[in-house]
Amino acid sequence: MKNINIHYKLYVLALLTFSPLSVAQDWNGTVLGFEAPPKPVLGDMLGIRHILNDNGFTYNLAYLNEIGWNGGGGYNHDRHVAYIDQFSLTFNQDLERWTGIPDARIEGNIVNRNHNDNLTTKRLQDPRVNFNDLSQESWGGQSITRLGWLTFARSFDDRRLTWRVGMMNKVQTFDQIIPCDFQLLSQCGGKSANALTWNNWNVHTWGTTLEYKVTPTVSLKGGVMEQNPNAASRSHAWSWSTKGSKGILLPVEIEARPLINGLPGAYNLGVVFTNASQTDLFRGKSGQAGATDPDGYKKHNHTWFMYAGMNQQLTQHQDDPNRGLSTSFSMSLANQSTNYIHQVYAASLRYRGLFDARPEDWIGFGLTWTEMSNQYARNQRYLNRINGVSDYSNPAYHPVPGHSVSGEFYYRLRPVSWLELQPGIQYWHHPGGVSRTQDAWVTELKTIVTF
Template identity: 80%
Template sequence: MKIKSMLCASALLIFSPLSIAQEWNGKALGFESPPDPILGEMSGLRKMLNDNGFAYNLGYLNEIGWNGGGGYNHDSHVAYIDQFALTFNQDLSRWTHIPDARIEANIVNRNHNDDLTTRRVQDPRVNFNDLTQESWGGQSITRLGWLTFARSFDERRMTWRIGMMNKVQTFDQIIPCDFQMLSQCGGKSANSLTWNNWNVHTWGTTLEYRLTPTVTLKGGVMEQNPDASSRHHAWSGSTRGSKGVLLPMEIEARPVINGLPGAYNLGVIFTNAPQTDLYRGKSGGAGASDPSGYDHHNRTWFLYAGLNQQLTQHQHDASRGLSTSFSMSLADQRTNYMHSVYAASLRYRGLFDARPEDWIGVGLTWTDMSSQYARNQRYINMNRGVSDYNDAAYHPVPGHSFNGEFYYRFRPFSWLELQPGLQYWHRPAGITHTQDAWVTELKTVVTF
């Protein structure tokens, strides 16, 4: 019933008279053009590359988190991670005369692998459902994020992409990744746990078709490979480790409502790759004590949706104002330990006239863990005769968690962003025994 209501609401929004195509300016939603870089034109080199169809963006990011109070481990720790990312497109249409033909690539170098979440904030005996530093993950390593060929058809209404790809190139693109907390960074499609964000590639092909000036239908066939995030796969084009395919489908709308832009999406992912049951064994009982191990499911699904809507305009400047976003995911809790996640936020671009490019944001996230995952934890404790939470052999039983974040982003120069913030974690990882935690943060972005 909940899904049916969501579909009806989406249809009303998409085909409403309010959604008639107007000029869509998404700056106040977080869709900003790359800023002027610190290296400038590099004595004409950048212009020469652009004139030959080579466009690139080179950026540096670091994220710092400090456990100011509470959490699982109260010992003070400052966690630091950073990354360099090179993203580029090479235009091929000028030589091939194929409409919008291009090569797209992304290379990411991550360092330090220092995660405050599992080191201090939450009980490490249970799976994490959020991160204090969203860019943590994938180890200290340099990876190929994607290498794809793309072109358009039907007077640019259709875009086709093929190669070693990442989901962010096509899917779930309506919410920016501005917050440092993972659950507030972008949409919720990554919660499927069947594909990766940003710097991990798998083989696939996708199609995008613009049904109307505001509505786009997206679909694809992508490799489902649990080994894709391993070190040996960082630059590999091998399909070793593949378990099946992913079939994602999404509808995205970018209307202008009452003169203000918005972005909305609804997506579903189906996979035939075997997924391990979180509780049930192959013989029908508990998998933890089944001699044949845990059961597997060859058909699982995942649903995600979101919205990002500008609410106000600052005086007469369309690029400034208040916006709100909401995103959610609903998973098959037989195989996914995060059953449902709901995140909402408010952002304001250019609140102060003296700082028109600064941002302020506040966000809240509710996560409900899988009942099957909790059932398995309880069974393991019962089977081992363990009931004391402080016993190292005890398996904590998760429920729900509630996290929040506030940030202010300064842009003293076009190429530099400094973003201090504060996070609050209620029941980290869904464990009632873990004290609520406060985390102070600092995110820095430099564009070269």
């Protein structure tokens, strides 16, 4: 499930979200989770940062680590502290001042990821089924340095139309309305990555996208992107090649960022279509079950995926627009003949600045319901039947997944401007969708340092 890596952080979303092409001038997304980048630990770097900014080069360099400890339950009860971390560099070079091309820029992202330690697959979940959530959302399956994106962008029609082209990532254009503040994968950002046909954050493919602002608050987005199952492989980390491509992705999204009762909100609805070949999760080419069909599993020459979400500020704390309560909801619906994650629904509440003494602290609570594909479950049952296995404890048994529920509560504080500490707790009901797996508790700690 390497294609469901949702690793974009709050500070990068802030850079994307607060561009002049993204929002109306009186729209303030701070309480929605889109904070402006904090003052970095290195400051002005003896004037170097100021010189770079004067020449149109802006960047964000940050360090992130995520720790998870299985406090109880799960598939494997042995205690384990899982640790992952990464360095990320996101940069933007303004070209307008040098070329005169309106809003022209080069955009880039490089991520160095280390300590490939995944608590979900090591302790929480039965390893005989595909995972559908992660206790450490930034786990990407590898310790590696790779290019997330390198693109050229410019605007037309008085900055209402934005065009982007190059080695890109979907988070540059699509599904930007919910931040990635929770440590649970299912609560991190929107649900577009559940399509399992494209990647998030630190994996690039070729493509081009257009975003048009129909009104100051409503945007239409579309694109043509490479569908390459090999994109997340080590050999593709810095590759310009399209080797391994299976087809194209055609994403379309409508996004709205209105003010409701004077409070900002963000809403979206997207559809992704691909003509890349997909393998059926149960049916064979000759009409019988795929596991016994001499011609193998049926192939589909296309598939679809839908996602939607909302993120709305509910209250404002006294007269401070940067403090208050917000709520978010996101969902995805997939073709369950080709995608083992059929439906996902996630809801959350966030409060920024609950305490007067800590106006920049956050409290967050989220719940996620995940429904696995009945075709995937059907295939698992069929494999057990033809293998004559019915004992769950038998290593040859194929667990039959249904639904799972995961939840998280966190508190994030900023003791100094450049440091964020976020302890929290997670609860896992039916990890991986397997009812035979004991419910689990996880203690977490996320740390972010901005340089």
